[in-house]
Amino acid sequence: MTVRQIENLVALLEYFAERQKPATLADIVRQFDWPRSSAFNILTTLIEAGYLYEPRARGGYYPTQRWLQLGQALAEGEPVPEALRNIIRNLAATTGETAWISAPSSLFAVFLDVVEATAAVRYAAAPGQRVPIHITASGQALLSKMPPQDRDVLLRKVSFGHWGPKAPQSIAEVQAALTEGSARGWFHSAAAYSPDLGGVSVPVVIGERIFSLTVAGPLYRVAEMAETHATAIHDAIATEFGRDHSTATLTGLEPPARA
Known part of the structure; x- marks a missing residue:
């Protein structure tokens, strides 16, 4: 049994990794066919937690270095x-x-x-x-x-x-x-x-x-x-x-x- 919210988060991260550039709310809604309100809530949650930011005003969102720091910390714990x-x-x-x-x-x-x-x-x-x-x-x-x-x-x-x-x-x-x-x-x-x-x-x-x-x-x-x-x-x-x-x-x- 899978949890849809976690699946969506993983899909979003993989999307950014493949895209290699910022994405707007409209880009994300179009990519995943998510309801606009759901996509907005996911982005807002990640922004408030420090995992997404806007490199340029109204230019879309992109993951912060916090993901890298988290991954490095996890890898160091069980390398x-x-x-x-x-x-x-x-x-x-x-x-x-x-x-x-x-x-x-x-x-x-x-x-x-x-x-x-x-x-x-x-x-x-x-x-x-x-x-x-x-x-x-x-x-x-x-x-x-x-x-x-x-x-x-x-x-x-x-x-x-x-x-x-x-x-x-x-x-x-x-x-x-x-x-x-x-x-x-x-x-x-x-x-x-x-x-x-x-x-x-x-x-x-x-x-x-x-x-x-x-x-x-x-x-x-x-x-x-x-x-x-x-x-x-x-x-x-x-x-x-x-x-x-x-x-x-x-x-x-x-x-x-x-x-």
Whole structure:
């Protein structure tokens, strides 16, 4: 269940981010087809709270730096480890595909940071994007490191049957994928979430936090590269954290021999 007012606020912020210039009340009403009074109330509330201002008199409204300060403060409180950012930058450069960092968020894996491939045809992703935790490589890598009781509770809440053609169709199939991925040392999805996309993912445990690192792209490019990309992820983890990190932190998962 979603809250309409919050949805409207997020849509407004994304609109400003894409527009990159001030917008008048009329612009906003026209963009979203909101009642003029509702749009006015949203703008007035944000202005009074210090999150919008008028760069020029009657020239429209634009977000203030307060959003940036808020985001920086939040990021400082629970930062994404810089070593993981280094890894996805290097993976994107060496594999030519999109790479990202994920973390668990209820029934989803949420992308914390993304480096997109430069190819015209690529896996398009952005920070904040969510994918189902039970059918994607990113999500299954995260599930594999959750306490069994927590994982079982979560899997009883997921839904099946309306994703890609190769998506698991039952809890038993998800559990089988987790067992196979743990034995293999990496997790794989192909046409599970989207018919034409696939990727590989490896979990990373840092302290009490669980992440996954993923390389993904169009199936016609990545289908035959799954093991190569998985090995590249393990090698990158070893470079940043030491060759024994995965062995010490990923109980029940065996990294490939090269890592």
